[in-house]
Amino acid sequence: MENILMGLTTSLLPVNLLAVLFGTVLGITFGAMPGLSATTAIAVLIPVSYGMDPATGLIMLAGTYVGATYGGSISAVLVNTPGTPSAAATGWDGHPMALKGQATEALVESAVASFWGTIIGFVALLTIAPSLAEFSLRFSTQENVCLAIFGLTIIASLSKSVIKGLIGGCIGLLLGCVGMDPQYGLARFTFGQASLISGLPTVPTLVGIYAISQVLSMVAKRDGTVNMDASLSLVNKYRIKLKDLCYYPITYLWCGIVGVIIGIIPAAGGSIAAFMGYNEAKRISKTPELFGTGHREGVAGPESANNGVIGGSLIPMMTLAIPGNAVSAVLMGALMLHGLTPGNDLFTAKAHITYPFIFGILTSAFLMVIIGVSCAKQFAKVNRIPQNFLTSGIIVLTVLGAFSCNNTYAEVYIMLICGILGYFLQRMKIDLSAVVLGYILGPIAERGLVRTIIKTGSGMAAIESFFTRPICIVLIAASIISFSFPLIKKAMASKKAAASN
Amino acid sequence: MGLLVIMAAFAAFIVLTSGANEKIRNYPYIVCGVGFVFTAVQLGTTIYREKKELAISVPAPLTKEQSLSVIITLGVSFAYIFLASIIGYFTMTFVFVAGYSFWHTKTQKKWMYIAVALGVDIVVYLAFKMFLNIPLPAGLLI
Numbered sequence: 001m002e003n004i005l006m007g008l009t010t011s012l013l014p015v016n017l018l019a020v021l022f023g024t025v026l027g028i029t030f031g032a033m034p035g036l037s038a039t040t041a042i043a044v045l046i047p048v049s050y051g052m053d054p055a056t057g058l059i060m061l062a063g064t065y066v067g068a069t070y071g072g073s074i075s076a077v078l079v080n081t082p083g084t085p086s087a088a089a090t091g092w093d094g095h096p097m098a099l100k101g102q103a104t105e106a107l108v109e110s111a112v113a114s115f116w117g118t119i120i121g122f123v124a125l126l127t128i129a130p131s132l133a134e135f136s137l138r139f140s141t142q143e144n145v146c147l148a149i150f151g152l153t154i155i156a157s158l159s160k161s162v163i164k165g166l167i168g169g170c171i172g173l174l175l176g177c178v179g180m181d182p183q184y185g186l187a188r189f190t191f192g193q194a195s196l197i198s199g200l201p202t203v204p205t206l207v208g209i210y211a212i213s214q215v216l217s218m219v220a221k222r223d224g225t226v227n228m229d230a231s232l233s234l235v236n237k238y239r240i241k242l243k244d245l246c247y248y249p250i251t252y253l254w255c256g257i258v259g260v261i262i263g264i265i266p267a268a269g270g271s272i273a274a275f276m277g278y279n280e281a282k283r284i285s286k287t288p289e290l291f292g293t294g295h296r297e298g299v300a301g302p303e304s305a306n307n308g309v310i311g312g313s314l315i316p317m318m319t320l321a322i323p324g325n326a327v328s329a330v331l332m333g334a335l336m337l338h339g340l341t342p343g344n345d346l347f348t349a350k351a352h353i354t355y356p357f358i359f360g361i362l363t364s365a366f367l368m369v370i371i372g373v374s375c376a377k378q379f380a381k382v383n384r385i386p387q388n389f390l391t392s393g394i395i396v397l398t399v400l401g402a403f404s405c406n407n408t409y410a411e412v413y414i415m416l417i418c419g420i421l422g423y424f425l426q427r428m429k430i431d432l433s434a435v436v437l438g439y440i441l442g443p444i445a446e447r448g449l450v451r452t453i454i455k456t457g458s459g460m461a462a463i464e465s466f467f468t469r470p471i472c473i474v475l476i477a478a479s480i481i482s483f484s485f486p487l488i489k490k491a492m493a494s495k496k497a498a499a500s501n
Numbered sequence: 502m503g504l505l506v507i508m509a510a511f512a513a514f515i516v517l518t519s520g521a522n523e524k525i526r527n528y529p530y531i532v533c534g535v536g537f538v539f540t541a542v543q544l545g546t547t548i549y550r551e552k553k554e555l556a557i558s559v560p561a562p563l564t565k566e567q568s569l570s571v572i573i574t575l576g577v578s579f580a581y582i583f584l585a586s587i588i589g590y591f592t593m594t595f596v597f598v599a600g601y602s603f604w605h606t607k608t609q610k611k612w613m614y615i616a617v618a619l620g621v622d623i624v625v626y627l628a629f630k631m632f633l634n635i636p637l638p639a640g641l642l643i
Contacts, residue, residue, distance in 0.1 A: 051634055051635040167536060170532055174511075174532050174536065388601070391605065396625065413582065
């Protein structure tokens with residue numbers, strides 16, 4: 001309770017309010033531009049946060065995350081082009097609403113639903129994370145190995161192509177092998193470069209994989225920007241009523257919970273949550289037949305679900321060091337840059353930074369709904385920024401971000417090389433989240449495995465020890481299910497197709 | 502083609518692993534081996550599907566102009582970082598933003614490229630150097 005009060009009061013300090021306002025506005029701006037996402041926004045803002053007090057810097061990043069997740073819906077509603085992948089489902093009813101002359105209602109609904117989704121995610125994060133972090137103290141090396149394996153098997157179930165997901169995971173694991181091995185301190189794959197001895201640096205690697213690859217994609221599609229000027233005329237005059245602030249309470253609550261659950265699952269992310277949120281909203285709706293025709297509830301479902309992901313994705317990241325999605329992976333890099341290590345320490349020794357960060361999500365939700373309801377139209381205009389200035393600006397800021405991690409140019413080069421890798425893999429349709437998950441979980445799995453073997457004396461004894469621990473058994477069972485489920489599903493689908501033919 | 506590159510990369514890392522200390526070889530061997538097998542399976546599936554004329558998920562090939570844009574962007578970025586370490590961050594940022602933006606789209610008025618490049622420099626200086634006190638890269642010039 002003491003931490004909660006401290007978190008609340010710290011997040012309400014003028015400097016922190018200013019930081020969260022800046023983060024939220026910038027997040028909405030990035031989110032509203034198709035092609036840019038919350039990940040890019042946070043990657044660009046990391047160097048800015050570096051110069052700030054850790055709590056203030058992280059609060060700003062929390063604001064960016066919340067703002068960008070909502071911002072994606074603006075272009076989805078106005079031009080049926082989602083600003084972020086997680087806003088794709090919002091356009092299914094949001095854009096038809098705009099075409100019917102109800103663009104403002106759709107934009108208001110998306111802001112309000114995003115607000116409630118964020119609040120549900122915040123409550124989940126605040127209540128579940130500290131207990132889970134405490135529970136993680138029971139984890140020994142065996143549990144850490146099983147947890148990492150479980151995280152990796154999730155890749156298979158979530159990628160469009162199981163094999164491609166696994167290839168991505170292996171590439172990530174290989175990236176995690178670079179540098180000193182976690183047990184003996186002997187160097188691997190360093191190619192004689194001193195800058196690689198401590199491994200690939202987290203922030204430059206993630207910024208390269210996500211932001212630079214995105215910039216290269218934008219450059220390849222020169223006409224990637226979306227002009228919304230014509231669609232701005234769709235924004236009608238609408239007087240907001242008190243009822244608008246909670247039009248579909250059950251939908252917000254249920255879809256928010258769905259978002260939280262999806263967020264907790266590693267690599268699932270906002271898009272899956274939004275699609276599930278849409279389906280759930282339709283399922284519980286009294287008027288499901290109206291979905292797809294420009295129904296307000298069709299905006300509420302996906303928006304509250306994709307914002308519920310915010311809190312959900314931070315739970316495994318902050319407690320078990322397993323990022324729920326790409327944004328939380330980059331946020332984890334930011335935490336580490338500020339000297340914070342995921343785990344129980346975050347909620348005890350570093351509580352003075354962690355709780356204000358969590359409450360930053362809450363304050364950002366309030367700011368987002370105010371800004372979203374009043375200025376959505378203005379944010380749509382950001383798409384007028386020419387792409388050439390946008391790409392060069394992003395490159396300048398990411399270079400600065402990578403440099404400021406350790407004040408060396410080596411990390412900037414690493415970032416660019418990871419960007420090339422990310423772009424190549426993106427072109428190969430290999431899920432970048434799988435690569436990042438492998439990169440983050442690889443060293444955890446290796447460290448745990450080697451220590452278990454040393455502790456138990458042999459490889460066989462180590463394997464045996466996994467089956468004598470209840471948490472390990474549960475995690476192994478979960479891993480088997482998550483790995484085999486998509487394969488069985490695929491086999492059944494092809495059998496069905498063959499039978500119908 | 503891409504899958505062959507990935508397979509070759511895994512194979513190269515298997516060879517590199519054999520040069521590492523014995524104590525730390527097992528894990529990279531497993532990772533590279535498994536990665537190699539998965540890539541081979543994917544390659545086999547793609548070839549099979551191509552032969553059977555079944556649908557395969559292949560990205561649309563880049564046009565010559567698109568490839569050139571990507572290569573130039575990367576080349577310019579590497580040059581920007583290299584020269585920034587010698588000449589100076591602010592000078593090179595100005596040159597990079599103005600030059601790259603001009604090359605990318607020549608449709609805007611020329612003074613706009615200069616103004617935006619100058620604006621980026623000023624914002625970075627004020628925000629990062631003055632306000633946030635972040636150590637910025639230094640060179641011969643500023």
